[in-house]
Amino acid sequence: MTIELHAIAAPVFTARLKALVHLLKIGESEGRARGLSEEAVLGARLAPDMFELKRQVQIATDHVKGAMARLAGLEAPSFPDNEQTFAELYARIDRTLAFVASVPAAAVNGREETIVTLKLRQETMELTAIDYLQGFAIPNFYFHLTTAYDILRHLGMPLGKRDFLWRQ
Amino acid sequence: MTIELHAIAAPVFTARLKALVHLLKIGESEGRARGLSEEAVLGARLAPDMFELKRQVQIATDHVKGAMARLAGLEAPSFPDNEQTFAELYARIDRTLAFVASVPAAAVNGREETIVTLKLRQETMELTAIDYLQGFAIPNFYFHLTTAYDILRHLGMPLGKRDFLWRQ
Numbered sequence: 001m002t003i004e005l006h007a008i009a010a011p012v013f014t015a016r017l018k019a020l021v022h023l024l025k026i027g028e029s030e031g032r033a034r035g036l037s038e039e040a041v042l043g044a045r046l047a048p049d050m051f052e053l054k055r056q057v058q059i060a061t062d063h064v065k066g067a068m069a070r071l072a073g074l075e076a077p078s079f080p081d082n083e084q085t086f087a088e089l090y091a092r093i094d095r096t097l098a099f100v101a102s103v104p105a106a107a108v109n110g111r112e113e114t115i116v117t118l119k120l121r122q123e124t125m126e127l128t129a130i131d132y133l134q135g136f137a138i139p140n141f142y143f144h145l146t147t148a149y150d151i152l153r154h155l156g157m158p159l160g161k162r163d164f165l166w167r168q
Numbered sequence: 169m170t171i172e173l174h175a176i177a178a179p180v181f182t183a184r185l186k187a188l189v190h191l192l193k194i195g196e197s198e199g200r201a202r203g204l205s206e207e208a209v210l211g212a213r214l215a216p217d218m219f220e221l222k223r224q225v226q227i228a229t230d231h232v233k234g235a236m237a238r239l240a241g242l243e244a245p246s247f248p249d250n251e252q253t254f255a256e257l258y259a260r261i262d263r264t265l266a267f268v269a270s271v272p273a274a275a276v277n278g279r280e281e282t283i284v285t286l287k288l289r290q291e292t293m294e295l296t297a298i299d300y301l302q303g304f305a306i307p308n309f310y311f312h313l314t315t316a317y318d319i320l321r322h323l324g325m326p327l328g329k330r331d332f333l334w335r336q
Contacts, residue, residue, distance in 0.1 A: 003171040003280055003298065012302050046214070046322045112171055130171065134180050136333065142310030143332055149311075150318045154214045164311055165304065 005112045006105035009071055009133055013064045013100055013141065017093050019166040020060065020145055026159055027053075027152045028086040038085050044151050053151045057089050060144035061096040067137035068100050070116045071129050072107040173280045174273035177239055177301055181232045181268055184313055185261050187334040188228065194327055195221075195320045196254040206253050212319050221319045225257050228312035229264040235305035236268050238284045239297055240275040 031041040042054040051059065058081050069076035077099055083089050112130040127136065149164050199209040210222040219227065226249050237244035245267055251257045280298040295304065317332050 003173060003176065005171060007298075008171065008176055008302065012306075015303065016307065046318050047324060050321055130175075134176065135183065135335070138180075138306075139184065139310065139333060140329075142307065143314050143317075143329070146311050146314035147318055150214050150315055153218055154322070156215060161308075161311070165307060167303070 004105065004109045005071060005129065005133070006103075006108040009067060009108065009137075010100050010103065010105070012138070013067070014097060015167055016141070016145055017061070017064065017097055017100075018168050019164060020057065020148065021090055021093055022166045023149055023152060023159060023163055024057070024086060024089060026163065027155070027157050030157050031155075041152075041155065042084070042086070042089070044155055046147070046151055046154060050147070053148055054083060054089065056144045056148040056151065058083065058092065060141055060148065061092055063137050063141040063144065064096050065099050067133060067141070068103045068108075070118075070132060070137075071111060072103045073111070073114070074103065074107070172273065172277040173239060173297065173301070174271075174276040177235060177276065177305075178268050178271070178273070180306070181235070181309065182265060183335055184309070185229070185232060185265055185268075186336050187332060188225065188313055188316065189258055189261055190334045191317055191320060191327060191331055192225070192254060192257060194331065195323070195325050198325045199323075209320075209323065210252070210254070210257070212323055214315070214319055214322055218315070221316055222251060222257065224312045224316040224319065226251065226260065228309055228316065229260055231305050231309040231312065232264050233267050235301060235309070236271045236276075238286075238300060238305075239279060240271045241279070241282070242271065242275070 027041055028038070031038065043052045045052045058079070061079070065076040077095065079092055079095065083092055112128065114129045115126050116129050116132040118125040118127060118132060118136065149159065153159055195209055196206070199206065211220045213220045226247070229247070233244040245263065247260055247263065251260055280296065282297045283294050284297050284300040286293040286295060286300060286304065317327065321327055
């Protein structure tokens, strides 16, 4: 029994992105029931200098496609960050899920010690793939996923932990 | 090269619990500077039916000690959930870190397919250790960690993503 790199990335991202769609659909239908515009729900944030819900979803998907691409040594697809509606965000999540599914496990497995170069705003980091995944991509992904949930909860949407942990 | 079960649990929990102390210390000192009581900061929440900051910290540590115990087939230490101050929460996090450090890697590694029984309020689940870790313990841990961060940000505390990803 061994644990493979692909297995600690792709299935996690896939399950939780599908849960993110589930969360957003509740926010969409509840927002509509309350007469809130999509713009109001997707523009909600927890602090004036935090990103709005829409951007949390965009960044969550960015970390997923960035992670799968870096783990496999591939180029990540580029998304233009122009989503304005729930439907457009679902389409972005679908494109992300399709990219995750398109990366063969064999292209990832065994590469845990491969050096990943991460260009951030203020620095360039070189990390092993496993450290990048566990110390950067996954924490960032959960950060934006949970913050999306927290924004919806702060709006009073009827969500609970079961929705966060939702599995298809 | 293989990935071991202990390596995808203990180092992640340890690094992020230390970051949680870092986040709380900023909340503590900024709260004090603003004349807020510890009770006010630790009692803050994002929605009336969500847990307050203090409880988010308690549950985050519960998932860590529960995970390390289940992965190793040990009993988790029991904490009485009576913390009322920052100092008491730091002590709880320290006890959790000490428990994580006390579990030998050899007691965990190789047990990824061992069945873990999870008694939840409404159901009892049986999962392999790896599915429990990745589909339950880690998402729950990040959920409460991020929500603690989000509560502090919602209070206007001067935090950023770098603090969330903080490493000693």
